[in-house]
Amino acid sequence: MSTKLHRYAVVERPDDPLMERVYPAPVRSLRTPFQRDRERIVQSRAFRRLAGKTQVFTSRASDHFRSRLTHTMEVVQIARLCASALGLNEDLTETLALVHDIGHPPFGHAGERALDRCLRDHGRRFDHNLHALRIVEHFEQRYAAHRGLNLTLGVREGIIKHSRDYSVSEYPELAEYMLDQMPPLEAQLIDLADEIAYLTADLDDGVESGLLAIGHIRENVEILARCYDAVERQHAGVEEKYLFNEALQLMQNTLTDDLIATTLRNVEALGAESLEDIRRCPQRLAVFSPQAEAERLQEKRYLYDTLYTCEALENEHDKAEEVVTALFNFWINDPEELPQGHFEDIEEEGLARVVADYIAGMTDSFILLQYALIKRAVRR
Template identity: 40%
Template sequence: MKKGRNELLEDEEKILAPYAVGSRNSGGRAYPEPEHPYRLPFQRDKDRIIHSHAFKRLEYKTQVFVYSEGDHFRNRLTHTLEVAGISKTISKVLGLNEDLSESIALAHDLGHSPFGHAGQEALAELMKDKGGFEHNKQSLRVVQKLERRYPEFPGLNLCEETLLGIMKHGGGYETSDLLTIRRSIGPSLEAMVVDVSDEITYSAHDLEDGLESGLLSLDDVKGLLIWKRIHDSMPPMDTNSKSEIHSISRSIGRVLLNLMVSDLVDSIHESLTKHFVNSRDSLSNLYKEKTKLVQFSEGFQKEFSELKTYLFQNLYRHPEVSRMSERGKETIYLLFKHFESHPESIPESYRNREEEDGRMRIICDYIAGMTDRYAIEKCKREGIFWFPY
């Protein structure tokens, strides 16, 4: 049986919870388009994001370890796909719109610079008095303006709900008309789920990658409060074996993910029941009252916070990671200064926007869109002083 748009909308409405975002009630797109006969709005958003240039470039953008450190460490693309998968799982269980959650998750890091958070820090410093730089804001800029896939409009022309979801935390978007809407109705539950799924994902996979790389100590992890939960849920294995660290680290990452997702789902369900959330309006009212619905249980949150602190102090500040970060920053500083004095080295597609956006912004856009390896290769091609990774 072939299903058309109306049948698909009816099927969706049968499974969505009353507080979910339905496709039929979508706020639409900035540039009106005819609806597709069998693809619903957020499914189209998801497809547009996946086919974008910015999404493809995520494969060679740093998560924690630069691409040259090994093929099995997470990169910005694998991280994004993991966030999308977890967001979709949580949304399915809670009766939320899976396509919307997945779209937000797939787009949430499109604006991330090369070299991870070190790259963001470098661009933020360089743009400090020129409008600033923050990767969540840049993700919105990418999908609204920088992508040039369609001749009819700039950007990807995503649905309003997807754009609102990309506006993480809802702050710092003073130049966006969407800010008023988000402050008025608050984020959707789908968007809130993606925010926490992001934290869940990087905490689990950064711990796993840190153990596999040898930068983190399994003995130290065993001292964390959350270790008892992890150990009790792991399959039988010798966690004192140094030779099995790869298998152990992967088991830890897998078990930790399941523990976090399960606790979060139970906690959200309990909060929705406790606060009698039965519509999108009731969700908005709780947002205005600053009631937090998407969070771990109290006991688990304490353990999760300790884990994040541990990762910050022992992995993100590890001398080896700091070395990679500083080289990434230096690469970005050198590129930025070079393009300031040699604008002819900037692609014409960016230079065409100089009058509208200013030279500093187009340089920032260009560098933020680079992959790690392209930034390094660009330094070599332009004859900029550079040291190898």
């Protein structure tokens, strides 16, 4: 953690409510509370399963494509750099970056959409942030005295609020997370660090897959074109793929620097002297400048139009929907086929939620194995 924190950063003081855990925990003199939370997350099963979950391309396509885990590590690097530059709590920021995707189901966003559609038929919804909270509070079982990872309130608040705002009227069960206040800057940074990471990585993986062409990207993504031209002037005659890689790194650095500079300007314009000033602000302070935001949106539209919705990935998305829907319906109709350990939660949570929780925890390979097994069972 930075030795010097700005006044508006989260400071780890024993009397701070953000340090509170649901269950008593012994004090460790060599590790701060957020460092301990970081270790608990990294050592969890849910975190390890990120290695087997799709980011954009399934791991079956190539070992070189990002998984949820490798994407998470890229977000960590960007988020921690921003926190250091802004004088924020780096340990809290890193911990939130590590846990930010832990609630995603298999097959990426396609799997999440399919699971949400299944739950809607039962009056429920699937939200990966809320599922992440359920994972760290309930599903992880590593301690003799309690369920869950027993994380600090500061980390649990960041899990809920890093990427969206929830209202107390709609989510009264989340009232303890100060829904009427903005999250600390450490949490606000995570969503945009995530954006920077995947905007860079998805262009890279898209070209690696052969679905995107470097020339076409240069014609349609202004920030990448500008970075590529700058790199090409420095390295004339170098092979295109190496120039593209350099341009991606320059683009990532450009967006990161913009996020740092714009956030700092916003904090200074507010005159923030404390964390309470950050919390009372009516809007988020960690944002891009208008130019960077426009370029971000342009690139995001390009990725949706040319990559995320291309025929090859749409076929994968259709397969994901088929697998998730078939398994969901199978266990809804035959709940006795669920693993024994899930039965105890049905009375309290309802069958639909329990089935969704089980599916959401699966890796891509495990859910495909379960799908093959039930297809054979049905054929009998």
